[in-house]
Amino acid sequence: MTEQRKALALISGGLDSLLAAKAVQEQGIHVEGVNFFTGFCVEGHTHAIRKKDKARPKRNNALWVAEQLGIKLHIIDIVEEYKDVVFNPKYGYGANLNPCLDCKIFMVKKAAEWIHAHGFDFVITGEVVGQRPKSQRKDTMPVVQRDSGIGDHLLRPLCAKNLPPTLPEREGWVDREQLFDFSGRSRKPQMALAARYGFEDYAQPAGGCCFLTDEQYSVKLSDLWQARGERRYELDDIMLLKVGRHIRPAPHYKLIVAREEGEGKFLQGYRKQYPHLRTVSHGGPLTLIDGDISEDDLQLAARIVARYSQGKQAEQVQLEYVDAEGNPHQLAVAPLPAHELPQAWIL
Numbered sequence: 509m510t511e512q513r514k515a516l517a518l519i520s521g522g523l524d525s526l527l528a529a530k531a532v533q534e535q536g537i538h539v540e541g542v543n544f545f546t547g548f549c550v551e552g553h554t555h556a557i558r559k560k561d562k563a564r565p566k567r568n569n570a571l572w573v574a575e576q577l578g579i580k581l582h583i584i585d586i587v588e589e590y591k592d593v594v595f596n597p598k599y600g601y602g603a604n605l606n607p608c609l610d611c612k613i614f615m616v617k618k619a620a621e622w623i624h625a626h627g628f629d630f631v632i633t634g635e636v637v638g639q640r641p642k643s644q645r646k647d648t649m650p651v652v653q654r655d656s657g658i659g660d661h662l663l664r665p666l667c668a669k670n671l672p673p674t675l676p677e678r679e680g681w682v683d684r685e686q687l688f689d690f691s692g693r694s695r696k697p698q699m700a701l702a703a704r705y706g707f708e709d710y711a712q713p714a715g716g717c718c719f720l721t722d723e724q725y726s727v728k729l730s731d732l733w734q735a736r737g738e739r740r741y742e743l744d745d746i747m748l749l750k751v752g753r754h755i756r757p758a759p760h761y762k763l764i765v766a767r768e769e770g771e772g773k774f775l776q777g778y779r780k781q782y783p784h785l786r787t788v789s790h791g792g793p794l795t796l797i798d799g800d801i802s803e804d805d806l807q808l809a810a811r812i813v814a815r816y817s818q819g820k821q822a823e824q825v826q827l828e829y830v831d832a833e834g835n836p837h838q839l840a841v842a843p844l845p846a847h848e849l850p851q852a853w854i855l
Contacts, residue, residue, distance in 0.1 A: 513681040514538045515663070516623050517632040518615055519581060520549075521569025521717065523698050523710050524634030524666060529577055530705055531665040532632050535682050539632070541581040542622060543570040544615055546590040547746045549717040569717070576707065586618065587743055594720070595739045599651075604726035606718060609648055616656035623661070630661045630676045636698075637667045637691045646670075666690045666698070719750060728754050728855045735759060735799070744778070748796075751775065753816075754855040757808055761799025762855075765816055779830070785813045788838075789826035792817025807841060814843035 574581035597607030669689035814825035
């Protein structure tokens with residue numbers, strides 16, 4: 509009997525990785541999936557707490573993909589290891605703070621290490637030539653193979669016919685003729701293939717979950733690094749940058765103001781880690797204070813919070829301030845008029 513070959517598929521949760529794994533699975537290959545958790549792709553988080561996204565499925569798309577394929581999914585935490593990719597990308601950033609090419613190299617390298625440790629034969633990705641301007645070009649795809657050290661043990665089923673045959677193809681483990689020649693940014697071929705396979709409910713084809721591709725998020729991360737005087741972050745920082753209205757009235761502190769009830773509930777989990785303000789006399793947002801503030805800073809911060817409360821037209825708003833030691837203080841301020849809140853303070 510012919511030995512059944514085994515492949516590890518990088519599963520992001522998007523349509524491409526779903527289809528790539530399915531295409532190889534259809535050829536009788538034993539496929540398992542891996543999802544590397546960097547901290548920057550927390551699906552379901554934002555739309556679980558914001559009203560505007562309440563209709564979207566609250567699920568982890570990588571787990572959902574594995575379920576559709578009927579495969580085992582290995583979720584591996586690489587938060588600490590990944591920091592060097594974010595801080596020092598050899599090939600630079602994309603349009604924002606997304607180190608896409610370095611990220612792909614890192615992920616494939618980790619996958620290569622995994623298959624060697626677990627007796628698997630090759631790695632599958634959902635890459636398509638010409639789909640992404642930095643990491644999926646004809647000239648950068650060989651860079652991924654070279655720098656990751658995986659060589660020709662990397663199979664890209666969706667665009668394999670546009671690339672030189674890999675080891676799995678040359679050895680006959682997979683039939684190259686049953687692979688695909690997709691290229692460019694159009695997702696129509698993928699959507700047609702999804703229909704052929706019977707997949708109807710999948711993550712938006714053009715979407716990515718990485719926060720670092722988001723312009724507003726990248727602005728806030730850059731601001732965080734500038735305020736700290738160095739490039740560093742923790743997982744809590746990653747999550748908080750995604751939530752609330754971030755306002756920096758001065759270089760040494762900023763406010764994280766909840767925009768709605770769901771965000772307020774989320775921010776409550778950080779009340780013991782940050783000084784915070786909340787309105788007492790009127791309905792209003794919970795606000796975390798990141799940084800050390802003076803009495804004058806506190807007065808301004810309170811006025812800003814009052815401006816976002818239901819008492820923004822009132823002469824005075826009562827607030828409670830809880831300092832870093834957990835001690836509560838009462839104060840009353842006049843809400844800051846909208847025209848006195850510079851747009852430059854809002855990140």
